[in-house]
Amino acid sequence: MGLCDHRRRVWIEYLLLLCSWGLCSGQFVYSVSEEVDKGTFVGNIAKDLNLNLRELVSREIHIVTGPERRYFDVDVKTGNLFVYERIDREALCSNSVKCSIDVEAILNNPMHIHRIEVNIVDINDNPPSFAERIHDVNMTESAFPGDRFPLPFASDSDVGSNSVKTYKLSLNEHFSLDVQSGSEQSVSSELILQKALDREKQDVIKLVLTAVDGGKPPRSGTQQIVIHLIDANDNTPVFSKPLYKVQVSENVAFGTLILTLNATDRRGSER
Incomplete structure (x- = not known):
């Protein structure tokens, strides 16, 4: 003691x-x-x-x-x-x-x-804050529209009506935000995928999550959400030509190189 x-x-x-x-x-x-x-x-x-x-x-x-x-x-x-x-x-x-x-x-x-x-x-003398400035999320590009992804909570030293009341998400084409209120002191949010992802077009998506309290005027705090898209095998290999023609002399020795073939997929790696 x-x-x-x-x-x-x-x-x-x-x-x-x-x-x-x-x-x-x-x-x-x-x-x-x-x-x-x-x-x-x-x-x-x-x-x-x-x-x-x-x-x-x-x-x-x-x-x-x-x-x-x-x-x-x-x-x-x-x-x-x-x-x-x-x-x-x-x-x-x-x-x-x-x-x-x-x-x-x-x-x-x-x-x-x-x-x-x-x-x-209590007076509204503290803004909401997140434990980390940047939150990284790994997400497969094969995720389906409607899939949900929980987001971090914001904390607020104030209580009651001055505590965190809602969250907002920066405008983007892929995700919406669902805010759920469990009690006066408990508000959470989830990302909802709205549009299919394509890692080959964009491999990183950056969003801003804003927590807003219920004070008058309200105070807010932000966190950057960085989504790293994980590749899925969603593309077939493609050859550089649909048809290759080559002439070979008779009696050519075994092991002689007569043609090199290249096939790539949209990841850019050879197959």
Whole structure:
């Protein structure tokens, strides 16, 4: 267990001990967006706790958000709880759909703890991204129209409506894109072959896959899809002439070269 985890555990045990002595009251909830400026209003503690401003001063109210970071504080002149330190939701809660910070408003003389939950609302501050910039696909040229090929997922540190919502494919003559939504946090895509492939005409096809999130305005990320076509034996060898004529003298020695034949297919190799 790390030092930070140990401190958090000790702090929680201390609060539980105080609450077991009847020094805690029920929790109430505020909400604030991540990344807002320092000093942003969150809620009025004095009003919600039915305290006058003089009590906030005389009872020496102070705000605690844990042993490590001081995300919030209170203005005793107004009773307003405000943001004291920048909040990065992704660093705080990773990809969790729900993200909140437990806050304790501690009053002295007599001591009492009021428990507050502050929900941290996600903003669309991260674009979708792919694990690799270029994704290579090996595909046989004998693939049939209608065949499907799964594509990589894009990830997004944002959640809910700000996460990846759809994919788009660059215009091309061979493929379309099918986007499937499994859940709010799970969207996938597949290439669908629309037109037969011919390696002899084009051996590499380059496409651009774009992931788009649901933010307003939306943000996006791209990945290049490089399709390498694998040759199929779909061409017969062809001779350079339909008919060869040659004259041979009588009594020619065995092993004498009288004609060289060449046959090639569209791959360009000799047969």
